[in-house]
Amino acid sequence: MYHQSIKIIISLLITVNLFATENVPPEAKPPIIFSKAEIINASTTRIPFKVIDQLIIVEVELLDQEGNFIIDTGSETLILNSVHFKPTRKHRDDGKSKSGVHNTIENVKEKHLDELSIKDLSLEQLNADVIDLSHIEKTKKIELLGIIGYSVLKDFEVFIDLHLNQITLTKTDKQGNRLSDKVYAETINDSIDFKLKQHTIVIDAYVADKKVKFGLDTAAEYNQLNKNLDSEILDYFYPSKELKLTGASGKKAKVLAGKLYRVKLNDSIYFGPMKTVLTDLKHMKSAFGVQLDGVLGFEFFAQKRTIINYKKRKLYFIKYPVIKP
Template sequence: MHQSIKIIIALLITVNLFATEDIPLEAKPPIIFSKAEIVNASTTRIPFKIIDQLIIVEVEILDKEGNFIIDTGSEALILNSVHFQPTRKYRDDGKSKSGVHDDIENVKEKYLDELSIKTLSLENIDADVIDLSHIEKVKRIELLGIIGYSILKDFEVFIDMHLNQITLTKTDKYGDHLSDKVYAETIHDSIDFKLKQHTIIIDALVGDKDVIFGLDTAAEYNQLNKDIDSEILEYFYPSKELKLSGASGKKRKVLAGKLYRVSLNDSIYLGPMKTVLTDLKNMKSAFGTNLDGILGFEFFAQKRTIINYKKRKLYFIKSPIIKP
């Protein structure tokens, strides 16, 4: 299956980004983010909504307008074959891709000439075409597709759950901004990460034990490998069983609860996070590395996070203090 479609397949991003100007029909690029706000020549701010702890944006693509999921755990741009029928531009009929929990069959590809993010654009894009109808059924939403690493890697990505918006800033080959002024907020901390294939890998601690986590915006809950060290499991407090749907539509039972005492270093701490205990045995084939777990929505709900793929850095913005 495509890496972007994980067990907690609560993926849903309403890709409603840019394109407010009056563009002739024949000049419109394949993808338009129609609700985006231009900050400067290289920065765009995109509102999103949360559906079942998934980040959803609205997008206009190939004469259709609808919901996309923003998924840092996905390798590529994915189009839902329910809404985008194969044409002569599709290739690689019948190939399959492996993912965290199972396989997705009949993955096809579609070539797009250009993706437009208001004044920003990316050219020569490949999209995987996969049947996502089971996600639509579970989430009760029409889903056009998923936006993953192949699109996000050329930007610094600020995911702000406080304001429900994503800021995309174009960077040069070193990861530096192309514009001087990007954020009104002040960065107060940062950590390094590794990039394995398309997956963000961070070193963390549970209690005083070292762990390796993948970072994934489309994980509805955090995931913890059920075969992890028993001393780490002491900080996982189970409360119930859940049935979760994988990328292929298969359901499985997982133990759900909260994970305590997670920190990124000696100064960055996280509060208790909703977590599921599950089998991550396919993680290495999907992401190219062994992981102890995945940090998802629960992480981003606590940390206003900036991802700089080229610098391999996560930056954190302070959340405002909400007075009762």
């Protein structure tokens, strides 16, 4: 939720284990591997994840290192932790500041890799930044190699399933159609359209009967609500305590935390109370060209098994199974 960045066009290589092609000799070890990925078919892979402090974490091997990456739809690029990866060459905008969602991220450098490949699925000219993420490692007590963002995810349909703790990536064509029909065992029961502002997923929603505009971010540990909203909307936010949150630059800010009630996307898609923090989101417009009333994060995905299709600009929902006593 805190790690957005301005584009730096580079190449990188990500591949799932056992994804050999005729052009790659068997002994050639690809630079990055989703360590525990399961191959479903030629265009689909399923990746298990763990949840650490409401962050979705996948295990990855990259440049002879193995460790944790955060899945973050709120990040524009692939981000590498400068603690573990050093820039390979000087660049003309080496060390310049980047605009973040919550603050300015300073001292961002470029890392040069070759290409991204998940199995035989190849994506070229992705974006990556090298940023010091040591403060996240310290606060979450994990070793963090980096963050996987929009530039990696955009050419896939992405099923984020917090019921089974797994992400399914399936390749799509230019129109967003899946290349395979045999992807999901579950049935899609609802959907909504969204807008894509730069890399940010923007959805229309309601708090009670008041219309609001929310961003969707898998790495937002708590939902965020703009403290400058109409009081009739803020009436449904029930504060309970104060929290200290740390941004991508390592700066800390105090926010009021509580629960937000009466959120719905339409008359058939609604939510129970969600953990939410009250904060100032005025920087959103300058950073992304859109003014958001709030951000929906982990709490959203905890209640909705969600499929993101970037090319169709649609979210699809799969019901949680009914647990019988």
